[in-house]
Amino acid sequence: MESTINITLEVWRQAGPDAEGRLVKYEANNIAEDMSFLEMLDVVNENLIAEGEVPIEFESDCREGICGTCGVMVNGKAHGPEKATATCQLHMRKFADGDHLVVEPFRAASFPIIKDLAVDRAPLDNIIAAGGFIGVNTGAAPEANLIPVPKDASDMAMDAAACIGCGACVAACPNSAGQLFTSAKIQHLNLLPQGQSQRWARTEAMIETMEQYFGSCTNHGECHEACPKEVSLDFIAYTNRDYVKSKIKNRKLSGQ
Amino acid sequence: MIGSLDARVPDGPLADKWTQHKFDMKLVNPANKRKFDVIVVGTGLAGASAAASMGELGYNVKAFTFHDSPRRAHSIAAQGGINAAKNYTNDGDSVYRLFYDTIKGGDYRSREANTYRLAEVSVNIIDQCVAQGVPFGREYGGLLANRSFGGAQVSRTFFARGQTGQQLLIGAYQSLMRQVDAGSVDLYTRTEMLELVVEDGKAVGIITRDLVTGEIESHSAHAVVLATGGYGNVYYLSTNAMNCNVTAAWRAHKKGALFANPCYTQIHPTCIPASDEFQSKLTLMSESLRNDGRIWVPRKKGDDRLAKDIPEDERYYYLEEKYPAFGNLVPRDVASRNALTVVNEGHGVGPLKNGVFLDFATAIERDGADTIKEKYGNLFEMYERITGENPYERPMRIYPATHYTMGGLWVDYELQSNVPGLFVTGEANFSDHGANRLGASALMQGLADGYFVLPNTISNYLSDLLGSPALSTDHQAFTDAKADVANRTQKWLDVGGTKSPDYFHRELGKLVTEGIGMSRTKEGLEATVKAIPKLRKEFETDVRVLGNAEGLNSSLEKVGRIADFFELGELMARDALAREESCGGHFRQESQTPEGEALRDDVNFKHVAAWEYTGVDNDPIRHVEELNFENVKLSQRSYK
Numbered sequence: 099m100e101s102t103i104n105i106t107l108e109v110w111r112q113a114g115p116d117a118e119g120r121l122v123k124y125e126a127n128n129i130a131e132d133m134s135f136l137e138m139l140d141v142v143n144e145n146l147i148a149e150g151e152v153p154i155e156f157e158s159d160c161r162e163g164i165c166g167t168c169g170v171m172v173n174g175k176a177h178g179p180e181k182a183t184a185t186c187q188l189h190m191r192k193f194a195d196g197d198h199l200v201v202e203p204f205r206a207a208s209f210p211i212i213k214d215l216a217v218d219r220a221p222l223d224n225i226i227a228a229g230g231f232i233g234v235n236t237g238a239a240p241e242a243n244l245i246p247v248p249k250d251a252s253d254m255a256m257d258a259a260a261c262i263g264c265g266a267c268v269a270a271c272p273n274s275a276g277q278l279f280t281s282a283k284i285q286h287l288n289l290l291p292q293g294q295s296q297r298w299a300r301t302e303a304m305i306e307t308m309e310q311y312f313g314s315c316t317n318h319g320e321c322h323e324a325c326p327k328e329v330s331l332d333f334i335a336y337t338n339r340d341y342v343k344s345k346i347k348n349r350k351l352s353g354q
Numbered sequence: 355m356i357g358s359l360d361a362r363v364p365d366g367p368l369a370d371k372w373t374q375h376k377f378d379m380k381l382v383n384p385a386n387k388r389k390f391d392v393i394v395v396g397t398g399l400a401g402a403s404a405a406a407s408m409g410e411l412g413y414n415v416k417a418f419t420f421h422d423s424p425r426r427a428h429s430i431a432a433q434g435g436i437n438a439a440k441n442y443t444n445d446g447d448s449v450y451r452l453f454y455d456t457i458k459g460g461d462y463r464s465r466e467a468n469t470y471r472l473a474e475v476s477v478n479i480i481d482q483c484v485a486q487g488v489p490f491g492r493e494y495g496g497l498l499a500n501r502s503f504g505g506a507q508v509s510r511t512f513f514a515r516g517q518t519g520q521q522l523l524i525g526a527y528q529s530l531m532r533q534v535d536a537g538s539v540d541l542y543t544r545t546e547m548l549e550l551v552v553e554d555g556k557a558v559g560i561i562t563r564d565l566v567t568g569e570i571e572s573h574s575a576h577a578v579v580l581a582t583g584g585y586g587n588v589y590y591l592s593t594n595a596m597n598c599n600v601t602a603a604w605r606a607h608k609k610g611a612l613f614a615n616p617c618y619t620q621i622h623p624t625c626i627p628a629s630d631e632f633q634s635k636l637t638l639m640s641e642s643l644r645n646d647g648r649i650w651v652p653r654k655k656g657d658d659r660l661a662k663d664i665p666e667d668e669r670y671y672y673l674e675e676k677y678p679a680f681g682n683l684v685p686r687d688v689a690s691r692n693a694l695t696v697v698n699e700g701h702g703v704g705p706l707k708n709g710v711f712l713d714f715a716t717a718i719e720r721d722g723a724d725t726i727k728e729k730y731g732n733l734f735e736m737y738e739r740i741t742g743e744n745p746y747e748r749p750m751r752i753y754p755a756t757h758y759t760m761g762g763l764w765v766d767y768e769l770q771s772n773v774p775g776l777f778v779t780g781e782a783n784f785s786d787h788g789a790n791r792l793g794a795s796a797l798m799q800g801l802a803d804g805y806f807v808l809p810n811t812i813s814n815y816l817s818d819l820l821g822s823p824a825l826s827t828d829h830q831a832f833t834d835a836k837a838d839v840a841n842r843t844q845k846w847l848d849v850g851g852t853k854s855p856d857y858f859h860r861e862l863g864k865l866v867t868e869g870i871g872m873s874r875t876k877e878g879l880e881a882t883v884k885a886i887p888k889l890r891k892e893f894e895t896d897v898r899v900l901g902n903a904e905g906l907n908s909s910l911e912k913v914g915r916i917a918d919f920f921e922l923g924e925l926m927a928r929d930a931l932a933r934e935e936s937c938g939g940h941f942r943q944e945s946q947t948p949e950g951e952a953l954r955d956d957v958n959f960k961h962v963a964a965w966e967y968t969g970v971d972n973d974p975i976r977h978v979e980e981l982n983f984e985n986v987k988l989s990q991r992s993y994k
Binding site for chain 2: 143187219226252
C-alpha cells in the first residue's frame, strides 16, 4: 500500500553528561516513507523497548517546526540535509533505501550533552535575560496604534523574530558562534520604534553575554544554511553596526 | 464535602462588574508583596504572562516548566491570531459584541461575567503586546491590520503572519526573562510538577522532579498557579505537542480540585490525516483554507481513482449540498461531524481512506495559481512537506483532529479553584469558552488571565495571609507528598511488563476517539466507561519502562502522564454520559434537531458539571454550577 525503506543508523549513545559516548549501529527496517525522521526514531525506540534496551533519548515537542525543541545532526548537518527544515519536519521520503545515517547531538562547548541526543541550550535563555526584551510593565502600555510602525520595518522585525531558538546555527558553525541567534533576537527589537529606548544597552549586554558562552563569528554563513527559518545574515551585519555604535553613543542624548 | 458551587460573581451591571470588583478586592501594599511567594507552573502564554506580571508587581515568583526553555510551550504553535474588541476596522465591533459572539460560539455554556471580562481586557492585551515589540501585521500606513475569523461578522483578529502564537509567547517569555534577570522570578526549567501539596485545605506548594537529575524536590508558597494547558493528548493523536499533558491539573484534581466539563473538547476540521500506525501527532492547517477550498468525497464508496479522474457528477460536495447558505464555511463542529459521517460511510479518500478532499481547482481556475499562492503559499508548502503531494495539482486530504479542550479545573470569578490558594489560568481552567471555543480566542484568554486578571485577583487571597510565612518544606504535608511521588516514580520502573508506554497511549487514544469523539452515544459511552479502566489495569501490570529514575528518562516521564490520561479519559466518558444534550463540541446523537444539528437541553443542562474525585476505582461526584444568563437570550444555532 505504501512504500517503505530500510535505513542503517549510527546513533550517538551517551548515558549521562559525564559518561563516555559512542556511536551505536541500528537497523531501521520497513520505514514508511511518509514518516517523519523523528517518527522513524520512535519506531527504533519501540523496537529497542521490545528487546529490553533503553531507548534513545532525543528531544521534540510540537513536531511542526515552530517550538525549536528538536534538533540533531544527520550526517554532519544540523537538522539534516533539507534546507529550511527542522528535524521534526524532515520526512523519510527524502532518503533512499539503504542509506547510512549518522545521528549525533548538536555539538558545541556551550551545549553540554545531557544524554544521547539531548543537549542543554540554557545559554540562549541567558542571552535573552541579559537584555532581549522591551522593558514595559504590564498595564503601562500606551494605546497600540499610538505609534505607527512602517510596514517594511515591521515585516523585517518579523523576519528576525521568526527564529525558533533551536540552536542549529551554533551547531552548524565551525566556531560554535551564537551570532545568528543573538542578532535575530536583537534586531527583532532594535528595528522597531518601541525598541529604541534600550537599543544600545540591549545590544551591548546581549553581545557581551553571548561572548561568555560562544565562539567568534568569522562569516562562514553555515548558520544561515542550517537555519530552519532561513534567518538572514543581514541581521548579523546590522547587529555589528549597532554594537559598534553602542560603544560610542552618548545615551544621555539619545532622547534628542 | 463540597457544598453548592459558588462562582462568587460580583453583583451589579455586567459592564461594571470587573471595575467594581477590582475596587472591592483587598490589596497587598507594594512593600508587602515581597513577603509573598507564588508558584506558577507552566510557562506558556497564561503562565509566562502571569509570572512576569506578578514579578513586576514585586511578588517572589517561582516559575516551573518541563521544557528546556520557557519559550517552547505549545502556545507557540497557534497560527491564526488573537481577537480583541479594538474596532480599528470601524465595522461595529465592541466589547459587548465580542462578549456576545464568545457566549454564542460557546453554545451558551460559559459564565457571562467571566466572558465579559475577557472581552473587556482584550483591548489591553493588544496594547501590552505591541509595547513589548510583538510584530503584528500592519497596514501600509503603519497601523495595525485585522483579519476576519470564524464565528464573527467583524474583523477583529490581530495576527503576526501565520505565527501569532509564537510571537505572543516570545513577548511573554521576554518579559519573564526580564524578571528572571531582575531576580523577582526564580526559573526552574526541565522541572515537572508531580504533586500539589495541600495542608489544612489550602494549596501550599508542589512536589517536582528534576528531569535531568531525577531529584524530587519540595517547593512551598502562599499560592499556587497552574497554567499547564489542555488535555487533548488523551486522544493520543491530536494537534497538541508531544509533551502536552494533564498531569499537573490531574494531580490537583486528586487533591480536591474539581474538574469541570471534561467532555467539552474541540475537534478542528482541517488537519492532515494520519498516514500510518506510528503517526505521532497531527498537524493543523489553518481554517482560512476553507474560504477557497471545496470539500468533497467520491459518491461511490471505496473509489480508488485519482481525484482528477473522478467526473464532476460523481463528486459529493456534502457541505455545499447540506448547508447551501454557509457551504464550506460552516462552524468547526459542523464541518468536523460531517467529515466523520462521510468517512464512516465509506467515502473516505487517501491510502488509509481516512480523509476528505479539500480542492482548490475551482479557485485556481477562477483566480489563477498566483493569487492562491499569495494567499496560502506557506500552507501549501507545509502540506507538501508533510504529505509529499502538491496541492496545486491534486486536492489536499484533510480530516478533523482534537485541537483544544474547553473543559478544565473549575475556577470561580477570581480564577481560584475550590481549593483555596490554588489558581488556574489559560486552557487549564474551564471558564470562558463554554462548550466550544471560537478561533483566535485561546491566545486572548491565556493572556487575559495571565496579564490582567490573576495578578489582580490573587491579592484578594494573599492579603489575608500577611504575616504568616509559607509552610516549611520540612512539614509532614511535604515529606508525605514527596515520598508518594518517589514511590510512584519507582513503581513504574518496577512493573517490568512487556509493552511500551506508547503502546498503551495509542490504545487508550483509540478508545477515547471511538467513544468520546465527534459524535457520542449512550451505549458507546457506557462501553467506554467500562473499557478504559480495564485497559488501565492491563497498563498498570504490563507496561515496560526501562532505564532508571536518576537521570533523563523520557519513558518514565511519559508513563506517569499516560497514567493520568487513563483516569481523565474515564471521567470524560462519565461527563459525556451524564450530559444528555448536545452543545458545541459535545454532540450526543440522541439529542439533535430534525436537521441533524446539536440540540441543547436548557431546562436540564444549563449548568457546569464539576466533578469531585473520590478514589481511583470509586464513582466521582458530579457537582453543578447553574449558569444564569441575564444579558443574552439563548437561541438555537442554525447554519442552513
